[in-house]
Amino acid sequence: MKSDYFAVMRALSQKTYFLLMGLLCLLMFGCGEKDRSVTDVKENKLFNEELFTVYRVAEENKLTWNFFREGQVDSAIVQAFGLVQQAEIENVPDEIIIDAYFHLGLLLLRTDIPNLSEVYLKKAIDHYHASSFLPSPYLRKVYAAYASLGYAREEFQKAFEYYRNAMAICEKEMNPLLVAGMNNNLGLVHLKMKQNDSALYYFELAKSYHTDHKIDFSELVFSMNNNLGQVNYLLGDYERSLSMYSENFERAQLLLGEYNQAPKRMVTSSVGMALNYLDLQRLNEAERQINIGASFLDQLNTYDRKKHKPEVLDIKRKIAYIRGSITDYDYHNRQMEALTDSLDQDRQESMALVTAKIADLQLKLSQLKVDSQAVKQQLNRVLMLSIGIVFMLLAGLLLIALRKRNNELAAQKVLTDTEKRNKELEKEKLELQLRNQKRDLNELAAHTSALRNIAEETRQKLKILNRFGEDKQKEELRQLSNLISTQVNESRVKSLLQQNLEKVNQEFFDKLKKHTRQNLSRREKEFCALVRLNFTNNQIAELNSVGEGAVRVSKHRIKQKLGLEKQDSLQEFLNQLY
Numbered sequence: 420m421k422s423d424y425f426a427v428m429r430a431l432s433q434k435t436y437f438l439l440m441g442l443l444c445l446l447m448f449g450c451g452e453k454d455r456s457v458t459d460v461k462e463n464k465l466f467n468e469e470l471f472t473v474y475r476v477a478e479e480n481k482l483t484w485n486f487f488r489e490g491q492v493d494s495a496i497v498q499a500f501g502l503v504q505q506a507e508i509e510n511v512p513d514e515i516i517i518d519a520y521f522h523l524g525l526l527l528l529r530t531d532i533p534n535l536s537e538v539y540l541k542k543a544i545d546h547y548h549a550s551s552f553l554p555s556p557y558l559r560k561v562y563a564a565y566a567s568l569g570y571a572r573e574e575f576q577k578a579f580e581y582y583r584n585a586m587a588i589c590e591k592e593m594n595p596l597l598v599a600g601m602n603n604n605l606g607l608v609h610l611k612m613k614q615n616d617s618a619l620y621y622f623e624l625a626k627s628y629h630t631d632h633k634i635d636f637s638e639l640v641f642s643m644n645n646n647l648g649q650v651n652y653l654l655g656d657y658e659r660s661l662s663m664y665s666e667n668f669e670r671a672q673l674l675l676g677e678y679n680q681a682p683k684r685m686v687t688s689s690v691g692m693a694l695n696y697l698d699l700q701r702l703n704e705a706e707r708q709i710n711i712g713a714s715f716l717d718q719l720n721t722y723d724r725k726k727h728k729p730e731v732l733d734i735k736r737k738i739a740y741i742r743g744s745i746t747d748y749d750y751h752n753r754q755m756e757a758l759t760d761s762l763d764q765d766r767q768e769s770m771a772l773v774t775a776k777i778a779d780l781q782l783k784l785s786q787l788k789v790d791s792q793a794v795k796q797q798l799n800r801v802l803m804l805s806i807g808i809v810f811m812l813l814a815g816l817l818l819i820a821l822r823k824r825n826n827e828l829a830a831q832k833v834l835t836d837t838e839k840r841n842k843e844l845e846k847e848k849l850e851l852q853l854r855n856q857k858r859d860l861n862e863l864a865a866h867t868s869a870l871r872n873i874a875e876e877t878r879q880k881l882k883i884l885n886r887f888g889e890d891k892q893k894e895e896l897r898q899l900s901n902l903i904s905t906q907v908n909e910s911r912v913k914s915l916l917q918q919n920l921e922k923v924n925q926e927f928f929d930k931l932k933k934h935t936r937q938n939l940s941r942r943e944k945e946f947c948a949l950v951r952l953n954f955t956n957n958q959i960a961e962l963n964s965v966g967e968g969a970v971r972v973s974k975h976r977i978k979q980k981l982g983l984e985k986q987d988s989l990q991e992f993l994n995q996l997y
Contacts (some may be wrong), residue, residue: 466547466555470514480522490721492530501525503539513550517543525564528701529722533572540565559588559597563604570608578608595632599625600639606646615653622647641667641684648691656696663690682718685711686727702738709734729758778920927951930996937980946973951993 451859472479479502485862486495499522505511506519524539543561552558562585569577582604588924606621648663661741671684689712713731716724732755928944939947942963949959956970963970980988 454752463551463553466552466557467512467514468555468557469513471518476515476518480518483522483526485895487526487529488720488722490725495526496530499526513546513552517546517550517557520546521561521564524568524854528564528568528571531571533568536568537565540568554588554591556588556592559585559592563590563601566604570604570611575608575612579605582608595628596634596637596639599629599632599634599643602628603639603643603646606650610650610653615650619647619650619654622650636670638680641670641680641687645684645687645691648688652691652695652698657699661692661695664688664695668692679876683723683727684714686719686731687716688711688712689715690727690730690734697734697737697741702741705734706730706738709738729755732758927996931993934982934996935980936982940975943973943977943980946970947977947989947993950974950990955988 479498483495483498483502486492486498499519503519503523506516513734520539524536524541524543527533527536527539544558544565547558547561562581566578566581566585569575569579569581582601586598586601586605589601602621602625606618606625609621610614610618611619620730621642625639626647629639629643644663644667648660648667651657651660651663665688667684668688671678671681671688674681675685678782691713693705693709696702696708709731713735716728716731719727732751736748736751739745739751794914927948931947933937945963946959949962954962956967956974959970960967974989978985978987981989981992983989983992
């Protein structure tokens with residue numbers, strides 16, 4: 420039997436070893452690095468913007484946009500491309516990669532490079548969905564940027580689709596400010612399509628939504644008023660248009676020095692009011708208003724100044740033309756042409772510089788990817804080798820552990836068999852003791868019965884003793900003396916048997932004591948020992964020189980002390996106890 424047991428354990432050990440080796444081969448030859456572009460099916464998960472703090476994304480993006488606002492477009496592009504390059508090469512979370520794509524795409528959109536902008540904004544959207552992220556405020560920003568790209572390229576269907584996708588997320592967020600902003604954007608698309616009535620509808624919807632929900636002041640208020648002013652101007656509602664531009668102008672005046680966009684809004688509202696005054700032939704008011712706007716141009720950042728200065732010069736040129744001031748007209752016209760040429764040259768130089776930088780960065784990025792791939796392959800080989808060594812060590816340790824376990828099991832089996840044999844011997848010893856006790860007690864009961872007979876015979880002889888003569892009395896007394904001696908000897912035997920009964924059953928009495936609510940008397944303990952030995956009430960009564968009724972009363976009192984019910988069997992309880 421032992422040989423079969425060890426044969427089974429050896430077979431299990433060998434199977435375990437070969438299983439580990441097979442797993443090792445699978446890891447070494449069947450596993451390779453996953454391409455990050457190939458995405459398995461995953462459960463939907465939340466987009467975690469808290470990672471931006473961990474990876475210092477906000478600080479890097481702030482640096483990028485500071486370069487852009489100060490006109491250092493090439494530096495901004497290099498910074499943004501560097502973040503994309505770093506995210507693609509390093510093992511960073513998907514959120515960081517998506518954010519790098521998004522900011523580079525948005526930056527390229529602002530620098531009028533729409534084709535390349537679309538590449539990175541689309542990468543951001545595709546990577547977001549491939550990573551199984553749930554819709555989030557961040558996705559809404561990416562959708563809005565992609566819609567702005569459609570607006571800039573006059574791909575109006577794309578603009579409408581992605582603005583509405585962004586709107587759906589806004590509505591789920593239950594953010595009235597964002598819903599108003601998306602309606603404002605939809606109005607801008609219609610305005611660029613020259614659908615002025617539809618544009619007016621969306622601008623007014625955004626304005627009323629903002630008002631009805633009592634939203635606090637934000638940049639959106641300036642944008643909505645400016646757009647309402649523009650569309651009403653195009654529709655010929657000069658009064659409504661002037662009202663919107665005037666509201667912006669007055670609000671911007673109040674916020675000067677407190678709100679960094681206030682100078683820009685002073686310029687845009689002044690331009691809008693001046694256009695209305697020109698159409699109304701109120702030249703003095705138009706000139707006064709455009710001069711106010713021009714005075715704030717120097718307070719704008721480079722990007723905004725290049726964007727709005729041509730608008731100011733064009734209005735001044737129109738005013739000079741209407742007044743017939745050839746000198747002023749020529750002066751403003753030259754300024755306009757010089758500014759246009761400068762902007763065109765700057766744009767061309769910027770485009771050439773950006774294109775060269777992008778090409779250089781892409782070349783470096785490709786080389787870094789090749790180098791990174793080579794390093795990863797080398798690391799994979801080292802990793803696989805390390806895994807192989809570790810698995811072989813583990814397999815060796817497992818075999819040692821299995822052998823040790825086999826030895827322990829064998830030793831345990833021997834110990835178990837020994838304990839089992841000891842228990843069997845103990846049981847035989849106890850059964851022998853019980854048989855001897857029962858035999859002694861039966862003898863004691865027989866002797867006790869004989870003593871009773873002798874006592875009865877003595878009593879009867881004493882009654883008739885006086886009837887006999889002296890010689891006969893002497894003979895009877897001699898016989899009585901012999902009976903009494905016999906009785907004394909039998910009493911000694913009984914005493915010895917009782918002592919033996921108590922000595923042999925001491926272990927039983929100790930267990931009995933633990934299960935009693937009240938202490939049992941010596942006689943009650945002896946009763947329990949006799950009951951356990953299957954003595955009848957009659958035998959117990961004879962052994963203790965009492966009646967059977969006394970035995971039943973004693974049994975009832977013992978059951979109470981043991982916590983047994985009336986219907987419970989005392990003998991079964993005592994047998995289970997031992």
